[in-house]
Amino acid sequence: MKLKQWYIKLSSWEYWPMWILYVPVFIQHFYLSIRARSLFFFLKVNPAITEGFILSDEKHTTLKLVPESLKPKGFIISKNSSLSAIKTLLDKHSILFPIIVKPNVGFRGLSVHRCENEEELSKIDFEKATYLVQEYIDYPVEVGIFYYRYPNEERGVIPSITLKEFLSIKSDGTHTLSELIKEKPRAFLHYKKLKEKFSKQWDVIFPDGEEIVLEVIGNHNRGTKFINANAILDESLLKTFDELNTKMEGFYYGRFDIKTKSIEDLKQGKNFKILEVNGVGAEPTHIYDPNYKLIDAWKELLFLWKVTYKIALENKKKGEEFPVFSDAKKRYLHYKNYKKIALTH
Incomplete structure (x- = not known):
């Protein structure tokens, strides 16, 4: 079992260790830091977010930036x-x-x-x-919209749109649930957890054509398939997020995790809820589409990190001061300790 799971991960870079994806960004960051004269310029990309480091924005705090009617x-x-x-x-x-x-x-x-x-x-x-x-929020479509806007410009950019396909299996009316999971690589990677979760149905043969949802949390780490949906971008979608951003003072860069009744509704600015707002540590999750090439993912991340540099410099012109080392270190250690204690159970 472990050998098969190892092979599945080896054959698709979306499962590779996170650091491999970010090696070029680390190198670029030091170059940009020299130009910005600060290792921590990224902490001033979104001045409205005053706590946390790269991956440690407080969800409740960032959601406060969103109009009440648009959040759960x-x-x-x-x-x-x-x-x-x-x-x-x-x-x-x-x-x-x-x-x-x-x-x-x-x-x-x-x-x-x-x-x-x-x-x-x-x-x-x-x-x-x-x-x-x-x-x-019981809406059928879950989507990630990456948005950024330079502080000196009125209109923003949407460089990444990701549709989420929840981990599920369709029965053929012949094989048991366990047999179906063994034959689906994305599900097989979570074999042990799924066996515990579906212990009562593990050896059941479901009716032909019935779809069994294995995971209801839309996260890549839990088996969700991320689909590159950049092709759906149009003027109406961009307008929706430009209008939203005007109501989010001090926020210029990040990803919105959203549930909506339909993409068309989202484009019209109705029937959607923002589940989370992710700041400077957000990823353009369309790059995790199984068909996306690693070299293209590197290009995307390098481009977006340069965007953070440009936004930070614009904010500095407006009076924001880049954090000193002691402040940045404090924020980093707080998250490191938090992750060690809180996210391991």
Whole structure:
């Protein structure tokens, strides 16, 4: 089993260690840092985000930048909160099950839960981290929209659009669920977890044509297939996000994770909710499309990191000061310690 999983990962760069993808960016960063006279210019790309390092934006804080009508109902749970206290907050905010529970500072889908009822909620360990609770948005389309705008310009750019295909399997009416999972590489990489999750249905043969959703969290780390959807970009979609960005003072660069009834609705600026706002550490996730070439992914990342440099310099002209080493180090160590403690359970 391990040999087969190893081969699947080896044959597709989307599963390779993250550092391989970012080696060229690291090299470019030092060159840009010399020009900017700061190793940490990237911390001033979005002046409205004053906490965190690259991957440690607080979800609840960044969502505050979004108009209330465009985000799910939600609230923060402090460490060691009791189940009764959480139920009280659910009632206060008029949130019904199912709900989404995730660390307020997350990392690639780790420790994200969809809870169908109180019993599932009670199984979550709230001792190590602060969590964000959100209502579940039951829209059929999940999409990632990467957007940036230079502070001295009125219009922005959308360089990346990603559609998400949740991990699922269609039954052929002949093979058991376990046999179907073994034959689908993307699912087989999560064999152990899926065997535990679907223990009661593991040896069941489902009716021919029935689709079994294996994972409801739309994250690449949990089996979601990312599809390059840049072709759907048009003037109406860009207009929607230009108008949104005018309401987000101090935010110029990042990715919006969105659920919507349809792409056409999103283009018209209706029937969508922004689940998360990811800042300077955001990725143009269309590059993880299985058909995307590594060399092209490198080009995308190098281009976008140069964009961060240009935005940071424009913000500096407007009066922003680049962080000193001690401040940047403090922010980095805070996230490093948080990840070690909170995201390993």
